[in-house]
Amino acid sequence: xxxxxxxxxxxxxxxxxxxxxxxxxxxxxxxxxxxxxxxxxxxxxxxxxxxxxxxxxxxxxxxxxxxxxxxxxxxxxxxxxxxxxxxxxxxxxxxxxxxxxxxxxxxxxxxxxxxxxxxxxxxxxxxxxxxxxxxxxxxxxxxxxxxxxxxxxxxxxxxxxxxxxxxxxxxxxxxxxxxxxxxxxxxxxxxxxxxxxxxxxxxxxxxxxxxxxxxxxxxxxxxxxxxxxxxxxxxxxxxxxxxxxxxxxxxxxxxxxxxxxxxxxxxxxxxxxxxxxxxxxxxxxxxxxxxxxxxxxxxxxxxxxxxxxxxxxxxxxxxxxxxxxxxxxxxxxxxxxxxxxxxxxxxxx
Amino acid sequence: xxxxxxxxxxxxxxxxxxxxxxxxxxxxxxxxxxxxxxxxxxxxxxxxxxxxxxxxxxxxxxxxxxxxxxxxxxxxx
Numbered sequence: 436x437x438x439x440x441x442x443x444x445x446x447x448x449x450x451x452x453x454x455x456x457x458x459x460x461x462x463x464x465x466x467x468x469x470x471x472x473x474x475x476x477x478x479x480x481x482x483x484x485x486x487x488x489x490x491x492x493x494x495x496x497x498x499x500x501x502x503x504x505x506x507x508x509x510x511x512x513x514x515x516x517x518x519x520x521x522x523x524x525x526x527x528x529x530x531x532x533x534x535x536x537x538x539x540x541x542x543x544x545x546x547x548x549x550x551x552x553x554x555x556x557x558x559x560x561x562x563x564x565x566x567x568x569x570x571x572x573x574x575x576x577x578x579x580x581x582x583x584x585x586x587x588x589x590x591x592x593x594x595x596x597x598x599x600x601x602x603x604x605x606x607x608x609x610x611x612x613x614x615x616x617x618x619x620x621x622x623x624x625x626x627x628x629x630x631x632x633x634x635x636x637x638x639x640x641x642x643x644x645x646x647x648x649x650x651x652x653x654x655x656x657x658x659x660x661x662x663x664x665x666x667x668x669x670x671x672x673x674x675x676x677x678x679x680x681x682x683x684x685x686x687x688x689x690x691x692x693x694x695x696x697x698x699x700x701x702x703x704x705x706x707x708x709x710x711x712x713x714x715x716x717x718x719x720x721x722x723x724x725x726x727x728x729x730x731x732x733x734x735x736x737x738x739x740x741x742x743x744x745x746x747x748x749x750x751x752x753x754x755x756x757x758x759x760x761x762x763x764x765x766x767x768x769x770x771x772x773x774x775x776x777x778x779x780x781x782x783x784x
Numbered sequence: 785x786x787x788x789x790x791x792x793x794x795x796x797x798x799x800x801x802x803x804x805x806x807x808x809x810x811x812x813x814x815x816x817x818x819x820x821x822x823x824x825x826x827x828x829x830x831x832x833x834x835x836x837x838x839x840x841x842x843x844x845x846x847x848x849x850x851x852x853x854x855x856x857x858x859x860x861x
Contacts, residue, residue, distance in 0.1 A: 468819060475821045592820065628840075652820070665820060666840035670827045674837050705821075709828055 437619040437767075438686050444563040445612040448605040448777030449748065450501035451741040452493045452579075453482040453598075453728065455783045460729070466591045466653040477704025481598030481729035484581040490521045491529050493601025493784070494577035495536055500779045501603045502537070507573060509537065514544040514574035516562045518554040518733050520762065521581045522547060525634075533577060544571065551629065552700040552761025553619075554578055554733030555604075556769050560617045562606055569608045576604040580732035585631055587656035589647070593663050596703065598729035602737035605777070616687040616770040618679060625764035628667045633658035668761070672706045676760045677713040683756065683768040693754060694720070694770075696744060700759045701725040701735040710758075733759070745778045785834070785860055790853045793833055797825040808850040830856050 458481050464472055473479060484493070494517065502509060515537075517530040530545035544565065548558050555578045562574050579601030586593040633644040644658045656662070676699060684691050697716050699707055701724055711721045722743035724735070731738055736757050740748060747753060752774045760766035787808055794812075795803040801817045812818055823843050830836045830852075836859045838852070846852045 468821070471819070471821055475824070664840040666823050666827060666838075666843055669824045670831065670837045670839060673828060673831055705824060705828075709831075 439560055439564070439617040440614045440687065441560070441563040441567050441617070442614045443569065443608055443610050443612065444566045444615060445607055445609040446604060446771060446773050446776055447607045448501050448505050449602065449737050449741055450497040450779045450782065451600060451602045451734065451738045452497040452782040452784060453600045453738075454484045454488055454493065456483045456485060458483050460595050464591070464595045472595065475703070475705050476596065477723065477726050478596065478729045479726050481583070482600065483583045484599040488581070488784070489523050490519045490579040490581050490601055491517070491523050491533055493581075493599070494579045494603060495533060496782050496784050497601050497603035498533070498537055498575055498577055500782055501605055501777065504779050505605055505777050507605070510540050511573045512539050512543060512575060513571040514562055514565055515539060516546050516548060516558050516574070516576050518548040518550055518558040518576070518578045519580050520549060520551050520732060521584060550763065550765055551580065551732045552702070552730075552735065553759035553763065553765040553767050555602075555736045556617070556757055556759040556767040557619065557765070558733075559604070559615070559769055560619070560767070563615050566606060566608055572608040574606045576606065578602050578604070578733040578737060580734060582661065582730075582732050585659070585661045587647075587660040589655035590660065591653035592665055593661055596663070596730050598731045600728060600731040600734035600738050602734045602741070604737055613772050616683060616689070617767060618683045618686060619767040620675065620679065620765070622764045625667065625671060628664045628671065628764060629661065629762040631659060631661050669706055671764055672702055672760050673709040673713070675766050676710045676758050679760070679766055679768040680714055680756060680758055683770060687770060689756075689770050691756070694756050695747070695753045696740070696755050697721050698736050698739050698755065698757045700761060701728070701730055701739060702761070703730065732761070741778055742781050745780070748773055748776050748778045750775060785857050787850065787853050790856065791849055793829050794826060794849050794852070797822060797829055806849060808848065808853065810849050811847050812849055813847070826852065834860050836860055
């Protein structure tokens with residue numbers, strides 16, 4: 436089983452950046468049943484990146500502010516991990532571009548990870564594992580996506596569900612902190628539950644990749660747009676996420692009553708509430724940001740913490756459980772603690 | 785697992801459709817109120833009441849309430 440306990444690494448800060456363009460979902464949702472959509476998904480608004488704005492732009496802004504507010508010397512940052520489904524280019528990876536743009540030293544380890552909604556938890560395990568023996572003392576995890584760019588505006592099953600955001604999480608080597616505990620799972624049988632079929636090397640781009648196909652029921656899209664099997668993803672989320680949190684608690688003997696915040700990937704209100712109720716978690720311990728920012732893929736966990744729990748994060752010692760689940764299919768949970776960390780106000784660009 | 789109980793649970797997911805309109809033979813996708821969001825409610829009901837995971841194809845391939853009942857029943861055993 437993919438259980439991990441990583442010692443000697445602490446989270447020092449968290450920042451998030453969203454595009455300034457705000458969409459009201461009641462205006463975006465041009466199909467029948469808008470009220471029903473709003474009340475079921477709980478999604479009222481989202482941010483949409485400008486045509487020339489990429490995920491790395493959003494993560495760059497979040498990272499610059501966080502480094503500045505932490506008072507870090509850039510020369511001390513030895514690792515940068517970037518997790519996204521929407522990189523700048525197919526090649527090269529985006530993390531070297533961010534290393535250069537942020538002015539990090541050439542001694543820096545950089546890595547791109549291609550994951551969506553489980554991405555922040557997975558990438559946390561990668562960067563904390565890299566840092567646990569102390570040779571890398573400061574590291575940055577940048578997580579974000581501009582999924583709205585890959586949604587067909589004529590697909591009611593995707594276009595109103597997603598928002599764009601970028602985040603930065605700062606980590607430091609520290610021997611006096613509790614371990615970060617993780618559990619991970621994968622089910623590649625569901626690889627096509629969330630998929631962009633064309634544009635990779637299995638289905639290279641052809642003229643047909645850009646032609647719209649009428650799928651019926653308010654869905655019209657091209658093969659370079661994302662396809663979401665909402666029903667399969669819903670049943671996946673409501674079964675796997677609670678199980679994952681229970682596995683984590685059982686394996687590492689975590690008393691869930693002692694946890695202050697449970698931050699889940701922000702899929703939609705109906706799914707997230709089912710997960711919360713299955714785990715019998717009190718509402719006040721389970722923050723939501725999908726009402727304002729929709730489903731922001733791998734940015735959703737840090738974005739929710741930054742926008743909903745900044746005061747608690749800045750001023751107190753907290754025990755956290757975070758759980759991400761989605762495209763892959765891939766899911767994972769983490770237990771970690773924070774103690775008065777640096778949380779800049781939400782950045783808009 | 786009783787079909788009558790399943791039909792009642794299925795009908796419970798609807799707000800505007802009278803429960804008496806829904807039987808085992810009902811072709812549920814023809815009901816005015818049926819929607820992709822209602823499908824999610826049915827999936828949640830199967831999970832809560834029967835601990836059975838329904839996938840998108842299970843709903844897409846079904847025509848009547850009984851079709852869904854048969855899928856749930858086969859996975860429950």
